[in-house]
Amino acid sequence: MIEFRDLHKAFGPKPVLTGLTLTVKDRETMVIIGYSGTGKSVALKHVVGLLHPDAGDVIVDGRAVSTLDRPGLTALRRDIGYVFQFAALFDSMTVADNVALGLRRRGLGEEEIADRVREALALVDLTGTDERMPAELSGGMRKRVGIARAIALRPKYILYDEPTTGLDPVTAAVMDRLMVRTREHLGVTGVVVTHDLRSAYTVGDRIAMLYEGRIRQVATVSEIQATEDPVVRQFIEGRAA
Amino acid sequence: MISALGRRTLALVEAAGRWGFFVTDLGRALSDVGTWSRLLAGQMRRIGVDSLPVAMFIAAFTGVVLALQASYTFTGAVPMYFVGTLVGKTMMLELGPVLAGLALAGRVGATMAAELGTMKVTEQVDALETLAYDPQSYLVLPRVLAATLMFPVIVALSILVGICTGWLTSLVLLHLSTPEFIKGLKIFYRFKDTWFGLFKSATFGGTIALVGCRVGLSTYGGAEGVGRSTTRAVVYSAVLILVLDAFWAVVLL
Numbered sequence: 001m002i003e004f005r006d007l008h009k010a011f012g013p014k015p016v017l018t019g020l021t022l023t024v025k026d027r028e029t030m031v032i033i034g035y036s037g038t039g040k041s042v043a044l045k046h047v048v049g050l051l052h053p054d055a056g057d058v059i060v061d062g063r064a065v066s067t068l069d070r071p072g073l074t075a076l077r078r079d080i081g082y083v084f085q086f087a088a089l090f091d092s093m094t095v096a097d098n099v100a101l102g103l104r105r106r107g108l109g110e111e112e113i114a115d116r117v118r119e120a121l122a123l124v125d126l127t128g129t130d131e132r133m134p135a136e137l138s139g140g141m142r143k144r145v146g147i148a149r150a151i152a153l154r155p156k157y158i159l160y161d162e163p164t165t166g167l168d169p170v171t172a173a174v175m176d177r178l179m180v181r182t183r184e185h186l187g188v189t190g191v192v193v194t195h196d197l198r199s200a201y202t203v204g205d206r207i208a209m210l211y212e213g214r215i216r217q218v219a220t221v222s223e224i225q226a227t228e229d230p231v232v233r234q235f236i237e238g239r240a241a
Numbered sequence: 242m243i244s245a246l247g248r249r250t251l252a253l254v255e256a257a258g259r260w261g262f263f264v265t266d267l268g269r270a271l272s273d274v275g276t277w278s279r280l281l282a283g284q285m286r287r288i289g290v291d292s293l294p295v296a297m298f299i300a301a302f303t304g305v306v307l308a309l310q311a312s313y314t315f316t317g318a319v320p321m322y323f324v325g326t327l328v329g330k331t332m333m334l335e336l337g338p339v340l341a342g343l344a345l346a347g348r349v350g351a352t353m354a355a356e357l358g359t360m361k362v363t364e365q366v367d368a369l370e371t372l373a374y375d376p377q378s379y380l381v382l383p384r385v386l387a388a389t390l391m392f393p394v395i396v397a398l399s400i401l402v403g404i405c406t407g408w409l410t411s412l413v414l415l416h417l418s419t420p421e422f423i424k425g426l427k428i429f430y431r432f433k434d435t436w437f438g439l440f441k442s443a444t445f446g447g448t449i450a451l452v453g454c455r456v457g458l459s460t461y462g463g464a465e466g467v468g469r470s471t472t473r474a475v476v477y478s479a480v481l482i483l484v485l486d487a488f489w490a491v492v493l494l
Binding site: 049050074078080081085088091106 | 375
């Protein structure tokens with residue numbers, strides 16, 4: 001279980017998170033929606049300790065992330081896969097090496113690593129791309145390699161940062177299908193940060209709207225679609241103020 | 242005026258603190274041998290072998306110029322075999338380490354800052370962390386160790402090349418004989434001349450890599466930020482090399 005407890009974060013004088021509280025239950029996919037620049041990615045980075053909160057904390061399976069030392073953080077990160085907005089592939093490595101890097105850290109044998117890489121690439125429909133370099137891939141393929149890198153670790157949690165941003169509608173739908181398939185195959189708990197509502201409705205069990213640094217509403221997909229909250233309504237209808 | 246001074250002081254203390262944390266983290270990363278040791282050989286090849294042509298080129302011409310300038314200064318006043326003394330001493334104690342250091346601050350320091358800076362702004366460093374790697378042991382330590390170990394090798398070869406071109410120049414242009422040049426080379430030689438230059442170059446190497454990595458990892462602001470970091474890494478490294486050069490001269494000579 002992942003719990004955001006009264007999370008506060010500011011960058012300089014600008015407050016970004018002002019008391020974010022949210023619980024992500026095991027085996028569910030929670031989608032966090034919200035306007036650009038409202039701190040969705042910032043919230044996600046707190047889960048793996050890439051950012052340190054000004055106040056509050058994120059609790060992952062009873063571990064308060066901000067209090068963990070380096071070995072504690074390393075242990076936590078072994079349970080979490082992170083899919084970056086622009087994939088963040090290592091551009092000097094092949095696709096296979098990108099996917100294998102996290103596995104090498106876990107001390108697996110080369111044979112098992114090769115099997116896991118093959119399996120992960122097959123799951124994202126990228127079989128045969130092992131020896132290609134990231135620069136030779138399209139944006140959608142790079143994001144899929146990012147997902148393969150995360151799922152190859154067989155994590156308990158996967159965090160997706162804007163997985164469909166910048167993709168055409170068909171490729172975005174492929175990404176949505178992948179996220180659903182990943183949950184079904186691996187039974188992982190997911191947190192998806194996005195402002196793509198079609199994607200949110202497809203992959204989410206519950207949707208939370210982040211507004212002005214805190215959660216405005218958290219509800220199931222159908223409840224969100226029928227919401228009476230004017231702010232959430234405006235966002236999902238895409239109306240200008 | 243006073244508040245500006247206060248702000249600058251605070252910024253300076255903050256920067257010193259960040260450097261302190263950086264170096265402490267680096268020390269802690271030493272225990273992650275499994276990670277950095279796998280990457281060390283690759284970095285040694287990149288820093289060492291790939292830097293050799295530049296360093297050799299500079300040393301070759303420095304040797305020529307030193308011999309000619311020594312002859313110009315000594316003619317009619319000092320025996321010409323002292324050309325060998327000047328070429329040897331200057332290459333070993335000063336110009337070998339410092340010129341190679343300054344040249345490689347540009348090549349090695351800028352490369353590290355640009356490489357790590359690009360990784361930082363494209364979230365590759367964050368990705369590395371989420372894969373449970375410590376960037377200090379994966380990115381920084383192999384580079385710092387490789388530079389510290391390889392710089393003395395590069396400088397030793399530079400000194401050798403510089404002395405050889407100085408000797409050839411003395412032979413061909415100054416009509417000095419080989420025994421005369423060697424006599425000059427040996428006359429005031431002390432073993433300290435050798436280890437002083439090599440030790441100094443090891444500290445230059447470590448400093449260049451530390452600065453390149455630290456500046457690279459603190460990059461922000463996309464391509465422009467990477468450009469800024471690259472320039473900063475070269476300038477800081479060059480300044481620190483000159484400061485260290487003076488420091489070691491005061492402390493060790």
